[in-house]
Amino acid sequence: MPHPARFLVVLDADSTLIRNEVIELIADEAGRGPEVAAATEAAMRGEVDFATSLRSRVEALTGVPVAAFATVISRIEPTPGVRELIAAVHDRGGVVGVVSGGFHEVLDTVAPALGVDVWRANRLAAADGTLTGVVDGEIVDAAAKAATLTEWAAERGVPLARTIAIGDGANDLKMMAVAGLGVAFNAKPAVRAQADVVVGPVDLAEVVALLP
Template sequence: MTGASARFLVVLDADSTLIRNEVIELIADEAGRGAEVAAATEAAMRGEVDFATSLRSRVSALSGVPVSAFARVLARIEPTPGVRELIAEIHARGGLVGVVSGGFHEILDTVAPDLGVDLWRANRLTVSDGVLTGTVDGEIVDAAAKASSLREWACDAGVPARLTFAIGDGANDLTMLGAAGLGIAFNAKPAVRARADLVVGPVDLREVIPLLP
């Protein structure tokens, strides 16, 4: 639906928002470094460290993981309760669904279309000879990139800023939540709950449906 007009736009974070998992931790499990990467992810989501620096460090722990491991990772992905119902309702009301993630296209390119997402953007992992090199390919999707994606998609679809919604859980989502007409903290860290326009407590995306125009 890229380039299509829409009544409104809803942009979600991926990890711990669209899906229950943190994908980088699932990939790190394949390298036997899941616990180490999980602790670093938690610190980044609380805003204790710079996201891009943290991501590069965590991705370095993925070095040597074969691309074939992505199938096992995909099998472990759990969509967040209510996500399909929310996306169906957004579409029924003439809205557009975007996902922008500090995670990875290698997983999101399968998960997003399966859930009915219209637009998505994420990081890419560098691969050589069928294994991960431990680096990110290209510019990192950080807090600023999340906000700019929301603005770009809204502009492309002719959606005014007041009819944009952002949903996220971590410190990396705060700029995007601030850029949206309504920023929603979902399953969120305390710093995000404190600064969002609205907090959704239950881990069920159907809770967002009454907020849609």
Template sequence: MPARFLVVLDADSTLLRNEVIELIADEAGRGAEVAAATEAAMRGEVDFATSLRQRVRALEGVPIAAFERVRARVEPTQGAAAFIAGVHERGGVVGVVSGGFHEVLDHVAPGLGVDRWRANRLVVDDGALTGSVDGEIVDAAAKAATLREWAASLEVPLSRTVAVGDGANDLRMMAAAGLGVAFNAKPTVRERADIVVAPVDLREILPLLPR
């Protein structure tokens, strides 16, 4: 049965409570430094791709074994699993496109029922992070392109897509979607979204879905 609509969510601070890069940075003792840089990027004060490369450099030397501790600290946002189940009950598909990392999302997304996801990958050498990102960075343009690509593959018109995000790098995919939802969002995102959901509970979005 064809999908009736598509919902695409950001991951960090949207699907998940955490900013995962900050959890990884904690393992390098640089959590506060990276958190400040993340906040500036989410407010749109600096270019996301440049900022991400700088923040990832701070992760150099973190052993891959540390990811077990990182994944144990990741928390889904309140209502995440129920929201995704509600989308499925209504005939929709859920995608997640993230400026975060497959190394965490690959473990979290399936358990929540996410249908498809895309994120960055970290370069590993000799069991530790090198401080580099593998390939092209998933930035604002990539997020918008991914929403369009998934909609086309599902034969869902853009008018029946919903994009949910919190940071400046979500604005382009929110603009591309039929409905752009600011969730747990920075002021610049709340100002430019089609609608703002204030309670940090993803179930609050269910009434907004296409009928």
């Protein structure tokens, strides 16, 4: 069992923990960046079903070599203030989780490097060293994000009232709704409208003041 914690902070990954949308970086490797970026934007605004959109965007990655993840990871930019926020959570006895509609192939390197305690994301199926254009396993969508926050809190003996969810897109709303505090960060209008707190500056250190 994971060790108990005083509180739990769960962040989205793309455009929250990091500045990038990872699927767009991978799509650049396939020469399909603009097409995938437009589809991502529509999904984040909540105009299309996230799972359906993700499947079509991942299909556009067919044939990208798995070796391209090294290039993608080298282009990742952590969001300003992320290290300060994670350090502050740990100093106060909290745990930091990341749950993402993005991909383990990138988060498995990026999350531990930033000090994240636990993370969950989608996996990309590959064969013969190239992506096959499908998601491997169940898709991490809005419902899965909310369920993951609830599960991690239970594992660590943290009441939901002492959880904070931070996100920017429509698929973060369910997670923000179940958390004790839902924080819209660098967020789309629909997300800002439903959040408990809106953080305007793109600086995660701004969230430190909200920690219990």
